[in-house]
Amino acid sequence: MNRKLFFPLLLLFSLFSPILKAETITIAAGAGYKRPLMEIAEQYERKSGSHVDAVFGNMQQVISQAQMSGNVSIIFGDRTFFDHSPITFSNYYPVGKGTLVLAWRSGLHMKKITDIRERGITRVGIPDAKKAIYGRVAAEYLKKSGLSEAVGSKLLVVSTVPQVSAYLVSGEIDAGFINITDAIGIQDNIGGYLAADPSLYTPIHIQAGVVKGFETQAQVKGFLQFLKETECAAILRKYGL
Template identity: 45%
Template sequence: MNLSTLLARAAGRALRRRARGLRFWLAIAGLFAVGALPASAAESLTIAAGAGYKRPVSELAVAFERRSGIRIEPFFGHMGQVLAQARQSDRVAVVFGDQAFLENAGQPDFARYLPAGRGRLVLAWPSGRTLAKAENLVDPKFARIALPDQRQAVYGKAASQFLARSALAKTLEGRLLMVANVPQVSAYLVSGEVDAGFINLTDALGVRERIGGFLEIDPALYDEVRIVAGVVEGRETLPGVEALAAYLASPEAQAILTRHGL
């Protein structure tokens, strides 16, 4: 075989390799051009929630991502922080919290509210203590009783309403310790830094293995707490909002919320 034949064959192989490469990249370009790759692969949905609902919202986010392929970017904090984030970032599409609080917040406005359950106030105590009923708080051994800040947390407001309506407020004056939010009360209960504390059932279920116990407060002694997912006005069409709304009504989502005390 002479040199010219060898060169011709080498050139042919090179051309065939280039052709295969060109066909590959044309195929990839075609996929993007016709939308053959799922749109959800590039989608994400930003939601915000009160810190007391981190556990259920996180579980909902994982389950929703698995079903839809839409990634959830969550933000948690006390409700003042949550609403500030929703005002400052036009990517926050949904806010989980107490409907009355969201309605009275002023800004942002909400286009609609998706039901997520009913919040329940509980009185909890650390390991080594016990309470048969809330009225037993009058015992001097309950010297430090924590509750969330009623200006920022709905369960702080609910606890204050209960204390007033049960006529315990005056007796316990000087023993009440107001902290930032529900998770901080729970942390104090777990560490034993307080003798009792008011939290929501959702958080109590999350820490029940690390505290002494808890009891539910009569819901007639505080205003109803309706937990919702508020869709921020003007962001209803952001990718994933309608899919999340449909998912929240599904049996799977309802089972998650029920399991977390809602």
Template identity: 45%
Template sequence: MERRHLFIGTIFCCAVIFLFGASALFAGNLMIAAGAGYKKPVTEVMKAFEKDTGIKTDAAFGNIQMVASQAKQTGEISCIIGDQKLLDALGSTVKFTDYRLIGKGILVLAYRKGVVLEKPEDIASDKVKSLFMPQDKKAIYGTAGTEALESYGYTTKLAGKITQVATVPQVVSYLLTGEADAGFINLTEAMANKDRLGGYLIVPQDKYKEIRIVAGIVKGFENKPETGKFIDYLQTKNAKDIFAKYGLK
């Protein structure tokens, strides 16, 4: 099990690198990166931004450690969208000149079709034999999931059920294939896949630390006109409506 998940994580890293290799063909495009769990709304906002401004954009998605590493290596990423705590923790890997709030992240417990959960505490029942979550410390909702488990007093009790993978979309994939009975993901991904999941439960916000989803302006890009226009665009009604549609407000 562990070897397979490491292999999948390696493939995902390669996919992120491939995106950057391909982006070199579009020198001059505005480069944006974001946590993988926000791919759908960020992609939609970027398309709207391109349509409204004519400025071409490229993007990469992964856990924050992945995209931060790529930002450092390529020097091309002007903005990273993710949890402010994780961006702050990057230290010297990537430095930011400012943050713009997009919305508050919501942790949910999603479950596959064929499983019915009535409350988050049901993960400790026989209904759930496998619980998947993103990597703690590297992915926003891995950290939040770990905090929730600690709050419920389930860290040790459920250790044998838990499998960590690289990103939120990977957790969703395992839920959709039926390999995972339940998993911690964000509300954004849960809403985007609601017809394919068995359902989801919002985890009470007092069970984990506040998640502030922000756009971090990478140092060196703060005076770039395209970067400024994108950051300003995030505050427009159009962008806010897109994010709200995916549970970010």
């Protein structure tokens, strides 16, 4: 090889070799868990030197994306949703328990969830029950609590938990059903929140499902091991999981 070309090529390779060596893992989750998972991903990247790509949306979107791309190795969500999805999982790892809450905008003060029946509460946000975990359990809660008929005309159905949260922060809705994780994330920008009676909706077991075919990959094993570490547990506790 021409020596004049060899050294520039060697320099070019050395500049790009860290990129070539870096490994990437792709995870996906319901949008309501974006905050804790992004913190965990950032910690993992710092410690391992590997990169984490993350996909968030309602669970229907997440499952579709995983199917179409073929790159998603770990999906975070409710085990019940996994059991009815078209994706085959090799194994599952417990992450935490989900909690449904009713949050309300700044300027309001609610003492109990039944206050959403009051005339002053005109718009109540709820994720789509067909697409999102918390939409499903919120609908279940409203039915079992006897609130469905009283607030049915007030409901504003949106795609994801963060969309409900965004409307609460902007004041476009008076109250909304979201998960405690998102409520903690926006608590400085809303009036407050109350946990729904857990006996009135199906328990939400948040798990990390490993998509079949990825279970033997070193990066997947490394990330799953990282989930068990103290710093990850602290992040999950911070967000109510």
